[in-house]
Amino acid sequence: MKKLESRHWAFLGLAIVVIGTMLLNLEPDLDVSPDTIRMHAFIDSLPAGSIILVSFDHEASALPEIKPLATAFLRHAFGKGLRPVGIALMAEGTAVGYRLMEQVAAEYHKQYGIDYAFLGYQPQYIAAILSLGESVKQTFPRDYVGHPYDSLPLLREVHKLSDFGAVISIADGNMVTHWVEYGRARFNVTVAAFVTAVMVTSYDPYVSSGQLRAMVGGLRGAAEYEKLIGIGGAGRRGMLAQAASHLYVLALILVGNVIYFTTRSRKGRG
């Protein structure tokens, strides 16, 4: 059997910290950031009945962050009476997006084709966005489950991208940039985004310049959004583990530095 190295102990420690805090089943209180408040206010400002385009632009690997974000947002949207139309510009987002919309729609007793719809996946995202700007029906002649476009009452109300009240991109990569560059700039549609934490710094400049109406990022953002809509979820459940794991990493950095400088000074004396 292989001898355990220091990194193994570090991983083991992290697992104990995360699993231990999760078993406590606590949901700590937290302050809500201005970014999350802005997104919540924007969704709130859309009139009930507005049709919004929700684009699931992520891979399955981002699910631990994307699912709490998307669930909190969809709960807010359905609760407010918005009518989301889902699409996916990345293949793996298709099944994830469809399942999430079905689950949250069922919580609010929404009816497929009238209160929400899911159009499915289109490859070549730039071509897909440009095509949506010309005609939604030509881009998606059928929905994800095979209904012809005109057979769904909800879809008969939208013809092109600018007919949507907003585009909400749920993304783990640079797809939001394409929505801003092609969707907003060319077809004047408002774009907002729920993104993984790693993408927050990439999109901050777009929020500052007003090209991105609002942005919520990461598990922390999901927890804050859950607090604003008053419904608990995976975001708030994961916050204690998130805080504990960060403290654990800080402690490791501190210990590592102490060991490094102690060893160096000893070598210097020797």
Added chain:
Amino acid sequence: MDFGTIIAGLLTLAILTFLYRDNPIYKLAEYLLVGVAVGYALVIAWKSAMVDLLFTPLFGQGDWSLLLPLILGLMMFGRFHARTSFISRVPLAVLIGSGAGAAVPAMLGPRILTQVSGSVTPLVGTDGLPNWSGLIVIVGVLSTLAYFFFSREHRGSLGVASKVGTWFLMIFFGTTFGYTVMSRMSTFIGRAEFLLTDFLHLTR
């Protein structure tokens, strides 16, 4: 517990075994992930693009205008043989030309011009007090640009500006790294929650 949850739980544990060391169980889960992802994407793309956008309207509804993209698409396969590879240059030229035509104006506006105008804000607020945020943005943008100006040696005032730019870059990289760590922790927390809740039923 449904069959899918059992499989997902076992595969999650298989992937986590890599933390100890590379092993056949991890390899099996890794290859399965790649294979399933590629297979799924292929099927979805075939149905969404080829069937719904090409075959059904072309052969089912007689939309003969789609013959042109079909022929261009078939010409791409010319690359598979050295003697016919020149045929693929035509669809490639169409693809690159139309792509560049759509991308250049789209990037020039939102990525450069709007971002530049977004960086220029009044340096004094309506209350007569300095707009510190605007000042920091101006200093940050100019000093970072100075760092990437390589036509002159970084000495004197340019050297000072580029040094300040380095600090702004380091702060940006640090913030991005911090968010990346947060993102990876969230991924692990998400899987831990799945294991504890859905797979092992240890928490609600």
